[in-house]
Amino acid sequence: xxxxxxxxxxxxxxxxxxxxxxxxxxxxxxxxxxxxxxxxxxxxxxxxxxxxxxxxxxxxxxxxxxxxxxxxxxxxxxxxxxxxxxxxxxxxxxxxxxxxxxxxxxxxxxxxxxxxxxxxxxxxx
Amino acid sequence: xxxxxxxxxxxxxxxxxxxxxxxxxxxxxxxxxxxxxxxxxxxxxxxxxxxxxxxxxxxxxxxxxxxxxxxxxxxxxxxxxxxxxxxxxxxxxxxxxxxxxxxxx
Numbered sequence: 001x002x003x004x005x006x007x008x009x010x011x012x013x014x015x016x017x018x019x020x021x022x023x024x025x026x027x028x029x030x031x032x033x034x035x036x037x038x039x040x041x042x043x044x045x046x047x048x049x050x051x052x053x054x055x056x057x058x059x060x061x062x063x064x065x066x067x068x069x070x071x072x073x074x075x076x077x078x079x080x081x082x083x084x085x086x087x088x089x090x091x092x093x094x095x096x097x098x099x100x101x102x103x104x105x106x107x108x109x110x111x112x113x114x115x116x117x118x119x120x121x122x123x124x125x
Numbered sequence: 126x127x128x129x130x131x132x133x134x135x136x137x138x139x140x141x142x143x144x145x146x147x148x149x150x151x152x153x154x155x156x157x158x159x160x161x162x163x164x165x166x167x168x169x170x171x172x173x174x175x176x177x178x179x180x181x182x183x184x185x186x187x188x189x190x191x192x193x194x195x196x197x198x199x200x201x202x203x204x205x206x207x208x209x210x211x212x213x214x215x216x217x218x219x220x221x222x223x224x225x226x227x228x229x230x
Binding site: 045095104109110 | 161221
């Protein structure tokens with residue numbers, strides 16, 4: 001079954017770090033980039049960054065540069081997202097999502113076709 | 126950065142209603158626009174990519190249109206399982222709109 005299974009909810013204190021995992025199954029893990037997206041209470045979805053599971057290269061959204069690290073373990077088909085120096089505004093549901101590309105008439109379109117169910121991270125003193 | 130603005134932020138509709146959601150980009154994004162449906166506790170679901178291409182398995186009552194800076198998602202006849210939040214995404218730099226919550230009237 002093609003799916004992304006994320007780790008369970010976390011509660012952290014301000015200043016701490018959190019590491020969320022996303023295990024892929026049912027497809028070739030190294031063939032598709034993976035993204036991380038979060039949704040804070042009352043706000044819209046926010047793209048955090050992406051990792052290429054094949055070589056491990058990453059691209060992060062500017063606002064998370066220096067605070068987020070995305071890694072992968074090809075032996076377990078798992079990607080990880082670690083966020084440091086947590087503050088209350090980081091309270092959110094964090095999702096992993098698979099990248100797909102569709103090309104037509106010489107134009108390529110990118111989208112996220114498979115998502116995990118999300119991991120709630122609560123930052124509270 | 127390309128900003129995405131959705132309207133309305135919420136709406137109330139009855140089963141069978143036609144629902145239209147609009148997404149505006151701060152600059153032209155051609156047809157590089159996706160639509161997602163998400164519900165609490167569930168994995169978000171891709172509905173439409175490339176502005177108007179229906180993802181496999183998505184009911185045909187969902188349709189997308191537009192290009193450049195203005196896009197719409199239409200649900201032709203709202204069903205009980207369609208009560209959810211809908212978000213657009215531009216795929217140049219992956220920015221999402223603020224979401225539209227569709228509630229029961």
